[in-house]
Amino acid sequence: MALDEKIITQAIIDRYFQKLKENLRVDVAVVGGGPSGLVCAYFLAKKGFKVALFERKLSIGGGMWGGGMMFNEIVVQEEGKRILEEFGIRSQPYQEGYYTADSIEAISTLCSKAVRAGATIFNLISAEDLILRENRVTGLVLNWTAVEMANLHVDPLTVQSKFVVDATGHATEVVAILQRKNEVRLHTETGKIMGEKSLWAEAAERDTMLHTKEVFPGLYVTGMAANATFGSYRMGPIFGGMLLSGEKAAALITEELRKKR
Ligand code: 48F
Numbered sequence: 701m702a703l704d705e706k707i708i709t710q711a712i713i714d715r716y717f718q719k720l721k722e723n724l725r726v727d728v729a730v731v732g733g734g735p736s737g738l739v740c741a742y743f744l745a746k747k748g749f750k751v752a753l754f755e756r757k758l759s760i761g762g763g764m765w766g767g768g769m770m771f772n773e774i775v776v777q778e779e780g781k782r783i784l785e786e787f788g789i790r791s792q793p794y795q796e797g798y799y800t801a802d803s804i805e806a807i808s809t810l811c812s813k814a815v816r817a818g819a820t821i822f823n824l825i826s827a828e829d830l831i832l833r834e835n836r837v838t839g840l841v842l843n844w845t846a847v848e849m850a851n852l853h854v855d856p857l858t859v860q861s862k863f864v865v866d867a868t869g870h871a872t873e874v875v876a877i878l879q880r881k882n883e884v885r886l887h888t889e890t891g892k893i894m895g896e897k898s899l900w901a902e903a904a905e906r907d908t909m910l911h912t913k914e915v916f917p918g919l920y921v922t923g924m925a926a927n928a929t930f931g932s933y934r935m936g937p938i939f940g941g942m943l944l945s946g947e948k949a950a951a952l953i954t955e956e957l958r959k960k961r
Contacts, residue, residue: 723752729861731827734762736923737867738810739946745818756826756845761807768937772803780940837918865920872928894931904935912945922949
């Protein structure tokens, strides 16, 4: 049978729009496909919730691919190793309490397992705003990254969600947009984004867990976005906190979604 270019094109368009239409209203919309966002999406999808993850870049994975300074290995501590095991990511003990994993195996597996668990990942799409309803975040305002990069005047489209997760890393973009555009008080000490501090691995890893929470009705923060929102340290290329934070955000949202059922 001769291949027909029209059918190839039609297949892609039909399937993509089917996927997009199925995700116009979701339980959880995650912004950012780094380690924390992927782990969060995986655990929620595994529980049977409808999850869509939007990633600005062509590739999923955020800051994990490059390990530390482009040496593509990551370090996790004892607690983080449990999440690697959940995903079937191999690790090696280095010294007591320290394990290493190949960053390529780690991020590609997180991505694959999140998709296989049922999360839908959309790459090349950026969250440029939020939907607000009576002091609650109820969805995302999305546009093509290419539109954003070319600075074109093109109106966005929207996705409604019961919860939004800001997993945008150091930039804490979603919370920043909420703060910039609306007179809101965040659930932080100052009512505002407190900003990320310099590097302190031990404190940062502990704080990531502490700060993984709802920062405004309907909006959760996970990963580095949690630390940046609540004024804690960065941790460098140790990733246990990112993985555990994604798991914690998923658990907190699961509890809330179950109340809504
Ligand atoms: O930065 P990133 O990997 O976030 P994370 O999950 O993990 C942080 C670590 O990689 C590392 C660290 C810990 O060791 O300090 O930096 O907290 O992934 C964030 C992703 O969000 C995307 C961005 O392209 C990246 O892949 N992103 C950021 N803003 C937007 C976005 C946006 N507005 N819309 C869509 N995607």
